[in-house]
Amino acid sequence: MTSLVIQTAFLGDVVLTTPLLEALARRAGPVDVVTTPAALPLVATHPAVRRAIPYDKRGQDRGMAAFLALARALRAERYEAAYLPHRSLRSGALAWLARIPRRVGFHDGWPLLYTEVRRRPTDGHESDRLLALAGEAPHSFAPRLWPTPADAAAVDSWLDAVQGSLDGGFVALAPGSIWGAKRWPYYRELAEQLARRAGIVVVGGAEDASLASEITAAVGRSGGRAVSACGRLTLRQSAVLIGRARLLVTNDSAPLHLATAMGTPVVAVFGPTIPEFGFGPVREGDASVGLVGLACRPCSDHGPRACPLGHHRCMRELSVDRVLAAIEETGALRRRD
Numbered sequence: 001m002t003s004l005v006i007q008t009a010f011l012g013d014v015v016l017t018t019p020l021l022e023a024l025a026r027r028a029g030p031v032d033v034v035t036t037p038a039a040l041p042l043v044a045t046h047p048a049v050r051r052a053i054p055y056d057k058r059g060q061d062r063g064m065a066a067f068l069a070l071a072r073a074l075r076a077e078r079y080e081a082a083y084l085p086h087r088s089l090r091s092g093a094l095a096w097l098a099r100i101p102r103r104v105g106f107h108d109g110w111p112l113l114y115t116e117v118r119r120r121p122t123d124g125h126e127s128d129r130l131l132a133l134a135g136e137a138p139h140s141f142a143p144r145l146w147p148t149p150a151d152a153a154a155v156d157s158w159l160d161a162v163q164g165s166l167d168g169g170f171v172a173l174a175p176g177s178i179w180g181a182k183r184w185p186y187y188r189e190l191a192e193q194l195a196r197r198a199g200i201v202v203v204g205g206a207e208d209a210s211l212a213s214e215i216t217a218a219v220g221r222s223g224g225r226a227v228s229a230c231g232r233l234t235l236r237q238s239a240v241l242i243g244r245a246r247l248l249v250t251n252d253s254a255p256l257h258l259a260t261a262m263g264t265p266v267v268a269v270f271g272p273t274i275p276e277f278g279f280g281p282v283r284e285g286d287a288s289v290g291l292v293g294l295a296c297r298p299c300s301d302h303g304p305r306a307c308p309l310g311h312h313r314c315m316r317e318l319s320v321d322r323v324l325a326a327i328e329e330t331g332a333l334r335r336r337d
């Protein structure tokens with residue numbers, strides 16, 4: 001019988017759940033996954049997943065009626081076990097209402113709703129902490145994504161269209177974040193410097209398009225080569241594009257985890273959050289950068305929308321030179337300069 005994983009957290013959390021999916025599938029075959037519509041394309045093509053079930057908890061499935069309808073649909077599947085990496089009451093209650101006989105969750109979730117409670121490690125990387133739900137050792141599985149050949153072909157054709165700008169490879173920049181305070185403000189200046197050594201591709205959603213335009217225009221004025229992919233590719237295609245980059249520079253946001261899962265070297269810029277929260281780069285050779293010695297830092301688990309103190313020093317005082325030094329540390333550009 002099939003197991004169910006309920007993971008309706010943010011996009012990056014879903015990427016970091018792929019090691020758990022792989023561990024479970026290795027034991028008893030592919031699992032079903034309840035996840036958000038945004039994250040669904042990432043798990044739908046994963047070989048560890050039999051079926052991805054959308055749950056739009058903040059949109060069209062908002063409210064008790066849709067919640068109960070989903071619980072009924074899950075009950076009809078007669079799952080053998082539910083794994084609950086997301087520690088929300090909603091996830092635990094969904095598995096309980098679906099009458100799944102084994103419900104495995106973390107001690108700091110809703111243990112009364114679980115039949116098996118696992119201790120959630122307090123340190124280590126989030127992907128390893130989630131693996132602990134399956135009783136697996138840290139690093140036994142790594143985050144991985146499985147874009148399709150059609151995704152790769154779409155990216156090939158997009159790259160063909162902009163190829164003249166990117167001969168010799170490119171660096172990807174992901175300057176956006178839904179949390180305003182997590183946005184480092186100097187991507188434009190960084191791009192101008194990096195464009196002396198490689199083409200630049202700005203990645204992100206449609207909401208990042210105007211930020212991307214500022215970056216590509218500035219690089220163009222200084223004689224460099226830059227294009228924007230913001231809003232032009234699907235999520236899986238964006239993962240493919242990041243996978244083709246020589247390096248990704250990103251804030252503490254979902255593209256960091258896409259790069260990890262696609263095996264691309266990454267430099268992650270941290271402001272109000274810190275890598276020690278468990279969401280930093282995990283692959284050897286990758287780097288993170290943050291301002292050391294700022295008393296207010298970190299100020300939030302997720303990163304606030306705006307700096308609560310108004311000065312945003314954690315990002316404003318983090319220089320382009322500091323990020324360039326971290327890029328050098330990775331060696332990712334030196335290898336083909």
Ligand code: SF4
Nearest residue numbers: 296297299307313314
């Ligand atoms: S309070 Fe400090 S750490 Fe938080 S956003 Fe402002 S400057 Fe950054």
